[in-house]
Amino acid sequence: MKRIFFLTLMLIVACLAALGWWFRADLSHAWGKMSKPLLVIGKKVPQPDPLRYEVVKAETERWRLDLAKRYRAAQSKADRDAVIAEARGFLEVALPDLMSCWLGTPWDFNGTSEKPGEGQVACGYFVATVLRDAGFKVNRYKLAREASENILLTFLPRKELERRVGVSYEGYAEELRKYRSGVRIVGLDTHVGFLVSGPEGFRFVHSSGSRPWCVVDESEQEAEVLKRSNYRVHGSLTDNPDVIRRWLAGEKITVRKSS
Numbered sequence: 007m008k009r010i011f012f013l014t015l016m017l018i019v020a021c022l023a024a025l026g027w028w029f030r031a032d033l034s035h036a037w038g039k040m041s042k043p044l045l046v047i048g049k050k051v052p053q054p055d056p057l058r059y060e061v062v063k064a065e066t067e068r069w070r071l072d073l074a075k076r077y078r079a080a081q082s083k084a085d086r087d088a089v090i091a092e093a094r095g096f097l098e099v100a101l102p103d104l105m106s107c108w109l110g111t112p113w114d115f116n117g118t119s120e121k122p123g124e125g126q127v128a129c130g131y132f133v134a135t136v137l138r139d140a141g142f143k144v145n146r147y148k149l150a151r152e153a154s155e156n157i158l159l160t161f162l163p164r165k166e167l168e169r170r171v172g173v174s175y176e177g178y179a180e181e182l183r184k185y186r187s188g189v190r191i192v193g194l195d196t197h198v199g200f201l202v203s204g205p206e207g208f209r210f211v212h213s214s215g216s217r218p219w220c221v222v223d224e225s226e227q228e229a230e231v232l233k234r235s236n237y238r239v240h241g242s243l244t245d246n247p248d249v250i251r252r253w254l255a256g257e258k259i260t261v262r263k264s265s
Contacts, residue, residue: 052109054123054221059107063139066100070141074254093250094188097140097243101189102202104136105211108221113213118150122221129198132213132221133157133191136200141253148261154193155239159262161191161249162241169239178238179226182208188244194235201240 073093080086108122117126120135127135130150134157138146142161149157158167170178182203190201192210199212210229213221224232232238243249252259 052106052223054109054111055107056122056124059104059122059139062100062103062107066104066140069096069100070254070256074256077251077254087247089254090247090250093254094244097250097253098187098189101136101140101200101243102211104140105200105202105221106223108132108136108213109223111213111221113215113219113221115215117213118147120146127213127221129213129215130154130157133198133200141256142259143256144259145261148263152261153264154191154198156262156264157198158191158193158239158241160259161243162246166246167239167241169237171237173238175233179208182226185242186245188242190240190242192232192238192240194231195237197231197235199232 070093073089073096077086077089077093080089108127111119111122111124111132112126113128114126115128117128118131119125119127128150130152131146134144134146134150137149138144144160149160152160155167170181182201185203187204188202190203192199192201197212197215199210202209202211207226210224210226210232211222212224212231214231216231224230226232251257
């Protein structure tokens with residue numbers, strides 16, 4: 007009797023195991039067909055925050071105007087340099103804050119959304135919109151459609167661009183860790199995003215055309231798109247005093263176009 011019970015129990019366990027593997031295979035197949043999965047590495051995709059975005063935009067503009075007034079009133083180079091340094095510190099906080107409000111917004115190659123969570127946003131439009139809403143007076147439509155190196159050249163002189171081709175990701179990441187904290191634009195083979203670096207390393211914030219197909223904030227270990235690219239070019243927005251001065255002045259920034 008015990009033998010029959012044991013064999014019956016083993017048969018039930020085997021059936022349940024088979025059912026589990028079938029379910030996992032079926033779920034895996036369904037997951038592969040999803041364009042926008044609901045989970046990413048076991049956690050929920052962050053939700054876009056359009057309300058906070060509007061608050062941060064307004065506060066950023068208020069700070070820009072106040073800092074600009076103090077810059078114009080400065081009586082010496084030392085005083086102006088002090089305002090530039092304060093503006094730099096502010097942008098190093100405000101820019102990532104604006105980026106974070108977009109997390110979870112779906113990516114699309116043709117996405118042109120202006121607000122987090124509304125429609126889809128392509129990588130170039132994500133970068134261009136964040137910069138415009140941070141107070142840089144630039145045409146986001148023109149900027150978003152340019153090649154990544156032209157997006158960089160719109161703000162920075164060519165001599166300040168760091169270009170790496172065929173460099174291993176380990177070597178590239180080690181180089182990035184040596185830079186001082188700040189916000190950089192990074193262009194890849196067919197992509198563009200932000201690098202936000204700090205004491206604990208750097209993060210890659212971008213609208214990803216790979217899984218999970220949305221705006222993401224990735225650590226250097228998670229940044230698969232950055233790892234795979236053979237071409238990488240970057241430059242620091244917040245390390246350039248002239249970029250900050252143009253931001254303070256509300257100066258119109260002409261988009262660099264392909265020749």
